[in-house]
Amino acid sequence: MDLTLSAEQIAFRDELRQWLAANAPAPITRGGNESLAQRFEKLRGWQRQLHDAGWAGVAWPKAYGGRGASLIEQVIFLEEMARAQAPPMANTLGLGLIGPTIIHFGTEEQKRRFLPKILSAEEIWCQGFSEPNAGSDVASIRSEARLDGDHFIVNGHKVWNSYGWVADWCALVVRTDPAAAKHKGLTYILVDMKSPGVEVRPIRQISGESEFAELYFKDVRVPVANVLGKVNQGWEVALGTLMHERATLGASITILYRRSFDRLVELTRAVRRNGRAVCEDPIVRQKLAQAYTELEVFRLNQMRAVSRVSSTGVPGPEGSILKIFWSEFNQRFQQTAQEILGPYGMLEEGSPHAIDDGAWSYGFLRTRGNTIEAGTSEIQRNIIGHFVLGLPKSY
Amino acid sequence: MHFELSETQQLLAKTARQFLTNECPIAEVRRIMETPTAHDAALHRKMADQGWAGIAIPEEQGGMGLGMIELAATFEQMGRALVPGAFFATVALAAPLLDDPAHLGPICEGMQLATAALIEADADWDPASWSTAASNGTLTGAKMFVPDAAEAAFILVAARDHGVPGIYRVAKDAPGLTVTALKSLDLTRRLYEVRFDNTPAETIATGGAAEQALKKALRIATLALTAEMAGGMARVLDITVEYAKARKQFDTPIGKFQAVQHMCADMYLWSESTKAAVYYAAYALDKDLPEAASALSVAKVYAADAYREIGNRGIQVHGGMGFTWENDVHLYYRRAKVSETMLGDNVYHRELLARAVVDRL
Ligand SMILES: Cc1cc2nc3c(=O)[nH]c(=O)nc-3n(C[C@H](O)[C@H](O)[C@H](O)COP(=O)(O)OP(=O)(O)OC[C@H]3O[C@@H](n4cnc5c(N)ncnc54)[C@H](O)[C@@H]3O)c2cc1C
Numbered sequence: 203m204d205l206t207l208s209a210e211q212i213a214f215r216d217e218l219r220q221w222l223a224a225n226a227p228a229p230i231t232r233g234g235n236e237s238l239a240q241r242f243e244k245l246r247g248w249q250r251q252l253h254d255a256g257w258a259g260v261a262w263p264k265a266y267g268g269r270g271a272s273l274i275e276q277v278i279f280l281e282e283m284a285r286a287q288a289p290p291m292a293n294t295l296g297l298g299l300i301g302p303t304i305i306h307f308g309t310e311e312q313k314r315r316f317l318p319k320i321l322s323a324e325e326i327w328c329q330g331f332s333e334p335n336a337g338s339d340v341a342s343i344r345s346e347a348r349l350d351g352d353h354f355i356v357n358g359h360k361v362w363n364s365y366g367w368v369a370d371w372c373a374l375v376v377r378t379d380p381a382a383a384k385h386k387g388l389t390y391i392l393v394d395m396k397s398p399g400v401e402v403r404p405i406r407q408i409s410g411e412s413e414f415a416e417l418y419f420k421d422v423r424v425p426v427a428n429v430l431g432k433v434n435q436g437w438e439v440a441l442g443t444l445m446h447e448r449a450t451l452g453a454s455i456t457i458l459y460r461r462s463f464d465r466l467v468e469l470t471r472a473v474r475r476n477g478r479a480v481c482e483d484p485i486v487r488q489k490l491a492q493a494y495t496e497l498e499v500f501r502l503n504q505m506r507a508v509s510r511v512s513s514t515g516v517p518g519p520e521g522s523i524l525k526i527f528w529s530e531f532n533q534r535f536q537q538t539a540q541e542i543l544g545p546y547g548m549l550e551e552g553s554p555h556a557i558d559d560g561a562w563s564y565g566f567l568r569t570r571g572n573t574i575e576a577g578t579s580e581i582q583r584n585i586i587g588h589f590v591l592g593l594p595k596s597y
Numbered sequence: 598m599h600f601e602l603s604e605t606q607q608l609l610a611k612t613a614r615q616f617l618t619n620e621c622p623i624a625e626v627r628r629i630m631e632t633p634t635a636h637d638a639a640l641h642r643k644m645a646d647q648g649w650a651g652i653a654i655p656e657e658q659g660g661m662g663l664g665m666i667e668l669a670a671t672f673e674q675m676g677r678a679l680v681p682g683a684f685f686a687t688v689a690l691a692a693p694l695l696d697d698p699a700h701l702g703p704i705c706e707g708m709q710l711a712t713a714a715l716i717e718a719d720a721d722w723d724p725a726s727w728s729t730a731a732s733n734g735t736l737t738g739a740k741m742f743v744p745d746a747a748e749a750a751f752i753l754v755a756a757r758d759h760g761v762p763g764i765y766r767v768a769k770d771a772p773g774l775t776v777t778a779l780k781s782l783d784l785t786r787r788l789y790e791v792r793f794d795n796t797p798a799e800t801i802a803t804g805g806a807a808e809q810a811l812k813k814a815l816r817i818a819t820l821a822l823t824a825e826m827a828g829g830m831a832r833v834l835d836i837t838v839e840y841a842k843a844r845k846q847f848d849t850p851i852g853k854f855q856a857v858q859h860m861c862a863d864m865y866l867w868s869e870s871t872k873a874a875v876y877y878a879a880y881a882l883d884k885d886l887p888e889a890a891s892a893l894s895v896a897k898v899y900a901a902d903a904y905r906e907i908g909n910r911g912i913q914v915h916g917g918m919g920f921t922w923e924n925d926v927h928l929y930y931r932r933a934k935v936s937e938t939m940l941g942d943n944v945y946h947r948e949l950l951a952r953a954v955v956d957r958l
Pocket residue numbers: 328329330331332334336337338339361362363364365414571572574575576577578579580581584597855
């Protein structure tokens with residue numbers, strides 16, 4: 203056990219810290235009556251700036267525009283971004299899920315074609331897995347692709363696609379062999395969202411916004427060259443993405459949570475209850491300390507997972523504990539925040555007196571999605587039960 | 598950066614596990630816990646022969662000179678085996694208060710047992726609340742919840758001489774010393790009330806040196822305790838998963854039912870998370886990082902809730918069997934409950950964290 207950084211890692215950290223001090227913009231937060239799209243363009247600009255300075259894709263191979271460093275540097279990068287209170291990068295799914303899957307399963311040509319533009323935020327990605335009748339049971343996908351010469355013809359309907367409204371490309375899983383068993387006849391294919399026959403419809407979510415969309419594919423022609431991995435072996439590739447989703451999403455999430463935590467602590471000095479600042483209330487102090495404890499334990503779990511992945515190469519089913527941890531922590535934390543902030547915490551964006559322009563009421567509602575997206579808590583517990591603990595499959 | 602035990606540390610843990618599987622199986626734990634002091638001198642000496650009694654004591658003071666991670670790895674295995682008796686009190690609580698090789702030598706060799714008497718009637722872990730008085734080489738006052746005091750050759754006592762904090766050493770047979778057994782939940786770790794009435798005592802440290810020694814001892818003891826807790830909860834998880842695979846109802850292993858499976862999954866999450874917290878605390882203490890104190894409080898708070906909840910689920914998954922004396926889970930559950938309050942309960946540690954985190958920002 204050794205958590206010290208090597209000389210190069212320290213040099214990397216110091217250089218990055220200096221660069222961020224000079225370049226990081228003010229937090230790009232909700233509010234100011236800015237639309238989702240306007241905020242997104244700011245984040246895209248910020249990612250481009252990071253990319254131009256060589257900070258995007260820290261652990262990605264140099265040949266595809268990355269920095270060629272290790273996962274440890276990637277974690278240092280995220281920690282420094284947090285310390286500098288820098289905004290996150292725009293291409294969340296490209297960087298966290300789909301890029302790593304392309305690195306693992308892609309052909310040389312695919313890597314050269316797609317990876318650099320993920321890093322530069324020129325091409326934003328969305329993930330097209332879920333369907334109206336294939337959610338937790340994602341292998342029961344019905345959207346299909348039929349071979350026609352050197353193209354697949356894609357028809358189908360996907361739902362809940364985060365960033366669907368802004369995406370240039372979609373990592374799509376479709377059925378290519380209807381006769382094969384459920385997990386056997388699937389193919390993972392990369393689809394240009396500008397192709398004729400692709401239609402994106404926003405879905406209005408619990409908070410009133412539309413951060414995800416549904417996608418309709420009608421006779422969309424996709425080159426066979428865009429298949430990631432092998433035809434009819436898409437399940438394996440999709441699992442790769444899901445493992446990354448569980449294992450890596452947490453790293454950037456830790457940072458966001460820590461920032462919310464610090465902000466909440468700051469607010470407890472201003473909010474008064476029972477004749478004193480709530481930061482002096484013993485119960486509030488207990489709750490904040492509990493939230494801090496969980497946040498720390500999550501950070502350490504994450505560090506341990508990264509250390510394991512950097513020695514074994516692939517995230518394993520243990521990643522499920524990270525997914526359960528961050529999603530359920532965030533629900534508890536936002537509830538604590540609501541208790542502390544009182545009625546002001548419920549005011550929404552644009553309302554007079556809203557704290558942080560409604561970030562807390564949004565945050566509270568948004569957490570309900572945390573235990574659903576990226577595999578529900580129940581599915582994660584099934585994974586631990588069966589694949590980690592060796593209990594019989596429950597279904 | 599590497600967040601796993603090194604190869605030598607893994608070997609140490611593996612050897613400890615094998616040793617305890619042979620020397621301290623659960624039947625042996627049950628036998629020892631039925632004895633008046635729940636301590637077995639032969640087992641203690643065998644553990645000392647492994648070098649464990651002086652694991653983190655410098656070689657020049659008679660120990661093995663290893664670090665906090667090795668200490669945690671060893672106590673994790675002892676917690677897993679539910680090692681009964683005075684080993685914890687001697688090695689994790691009393692020894693870190695000492696630095697004289699004449700005192701430490703016999704402890705490292707396993708020839709002498711010791712304990713520390715710290716908290717008093719109101720069971721508060723804040724040293725400012727302790728009021729046992731030292732005066733002219735004698736102590737007067739009462740200490741509560743002192744582990745394994747009946748087995749200790751000497752008791753180290755936190756007391757004040759006209760307000761100046763000190764650590765004092767009281768021999769087992771000193772006049773005016775009364776040791777009264779309490780009957781507490783944990784059958785494997787006995788607790789005592791210890792009273793001093795003009796009891797002769799040797800001064801070990803006073804003033805700043807005493808405060809330093811106390812701080813160090815409380816940190817090492819908290820680390821050892823949380824490591825034990827991590828080991829104990831991992832064992833409860835294993836016992837429970839094994840049962841869930843074997844026990845059938847409705848012609849089905851109960852572990853196939855999601856309600857059961859999800860309890861086991863939660864147990865796994867808590868158990869693994871505790872390990873991460875404990876080994877980070879060990880690392881922070883080993884490197885004397887500024888966040889060491891907070892890391893220990895985080896580990897203690899998390900482990901306390903985790904161990905209890907794992908016990909709750911473990912018993913539930915065993916059904917009626919889980920409610921019996923015969924089933925081993927309750928032995929761990931009892932340890933979990935007592936560990937929860939030992940060295941500061943969660944209200945205490947969360948307040949420490951609030952001071953470090955909420956008041957600092
Ligand atoms: C904010 C958000 C963003 C998302 N982004 C994307 C995206 O970008 N791309 C994408 O493809 N998808 C995305 N999703 C979809 C998400 O992956 C699915 O919603 C999720 O997998 C659950 O599927 P479902 O909605 O069909 O619910 P269902 O599968 O119908 O589940 C309903 C309930 O039944 C439970 N359940 C189902 N099966 C089992 C079982 N075997 N054992 C125990 N309980 C079970 C579930 O846990 C849940 O509580 C997103 C979802 C949300 C909320």
